[in-house]
Amino acid sequence: MSRQPLKSCLKKGSSRPSTPVPRAPFLGCVDLPGVETPQIEKRAQFNSISQPPYITAHLSVTHPAYMPTPSVCTAVNLHKTLILPTNGETLVIFDVAKPSSSIHTRSPIQKLSSAQRDKLAAHEGFTSITLGCVDFPSKWKIKIKRDDGIRCGDIFDVIYEFLRKPLSEAEINDIPESRRSACEKAFKQRCRKKPVGLSDVELKEGMRRVDYLAGKSMFGGIYLPDHASAKLDKTRWMMRLIEAP
Template sequence: MPIAPGGDQREPWMQFGGLYRPINDLSQPWVASPVVTTPQTLPPTKSALPVEHRAGSSFSRIPIAQPAIDSGGSNPGTNKRRKGWGLLERFRGSSKRNASGSSTSSVPATESVVNDRVPLAEWKAYGYYACPNVDGVTGAAPWPVPPDVDIQGMFDSLRSVDGDHPERWISGTQHTALPPRPTRWKVPKPHEPLPFPWECQLNPFLEHQLFGPTSLWFDIGQDPSMLCYGTVETMIPISRADRIQPATYPFLTHMFINAIGDDPIQPFLWPFMVRNPEGIKCEDIYNAVYENFQQYVSQSEYYDWPQVRQIQVTKAYRARLSSRSNHNSGFVEGIQRVDYLGDNIMFRGLEPNPNIDGWVMFVGRTW
């Protein structure tokens, strides 16, 4: 990785995640980390690039661009797309009328609503705010801080003779010694139109990597509590602060994951929605992915698949059972959705779906 003079010499994953400096003294004002001057080695914003979409055994580059509008209206496919854009624009409340009174609908631009890429350090800044390391104890509680809270008393209560008590820390506590809330991520407003997927930037932990190890080691078949950093040689559990970083910029309250990359059976059998009215965090996606693929497959679903897929899924199911400690206990469980993925059970990130309707989840083998 190239190093600029005076720049940050850490690996990129340490710039947006990893270790967080502790706050050991409330009398010392918080000082943010120096601005990183190292050129980012992560790929440019996905929304400004063509999306790599794999169908069957061949790749095709499908740009996120303005759909062609045939003024003659003779192409049924074009008419269908035009109607789709009109519905989307009306949904967002952005339909306009021209001078003659006829209705026209704009189409999305090829560029993201954010022209510049979010600096790596700003993702980490939110982790500092949402889950500060206070006196060596990482705490984050879901409720808002009362106005009359005794911050020093809360600070002193984190450690006691019976151990650490991170649950006593109240998330969102404001103090000069604590990291402030980054101004970039605004709290979502109820009923406000959301940006489209191609208008968002994904957290680096969630970006699709075409090659090499990902920033996150996420076996979809295992509980998300087992998550580890993916670009290091040793298994280091991912920190709580990194789990509750924003999943996107700007914040989204809903993300519809409706496709699996390289899946020849279309459409995706089990699309699912990720929700958080306060703004979706990375852990919301990890938990939703795990819970979706933990569901059992019904017999009718199983017998609807091609015979070749049935055989492959059955092999994956038996391999999963043989790796479990309870496979000799007499307990027999059924085929789960994760078995449908075979040995492609490693999460490799997300991309906007080229059909403009959601997100594609990519999976792969252990690198």
């Protein structure tokens, strides 16, 4: 079967989270500069002061609960901005196809502040983590580093930067036949959503990694892989993606 339709999109010249994370080369390694973390402002309504800023994400549960649950495994305390609560809605609205500067909180609906972005991603203050996703090809891994501790904003920024990279010809050839039409559809829809004058530019630029997701571009939270071993590397995280409306 001819793959010309997808190749023509390339710029010329150029579930279950319980599945163990594949060991593959890291793509998109980003070193982030050290920045002093400012005081974090208090949030109202859904993010009330009665709720802890860091939620225990246990390695033995498929979907991290909003509150800690008993576990024999070591837990990681992720910031609540990154976790999918039990009510099924993340605290932020983040379309990974759009710049991370467009992220809004869900309640109240307002732009994610610099203070909120600067909150450490985990209470443990990890300086290096690897982020995978079941919707990625096996070779795709996002590695994030920051000597002063990785922040929530760093996670969002690198996710966007990683997924906005153009697909190489080899990556296009590796797209399974079963999802080719869905990827091409997502590519065209993304281009149509661009402001007047930029749609044609995006079409000429060709497909990007985000188009491989076939429409699953909404951030659905971060969780830890479900493994039987309590010796699991706590710096290997997984991202959940949801179908865009």
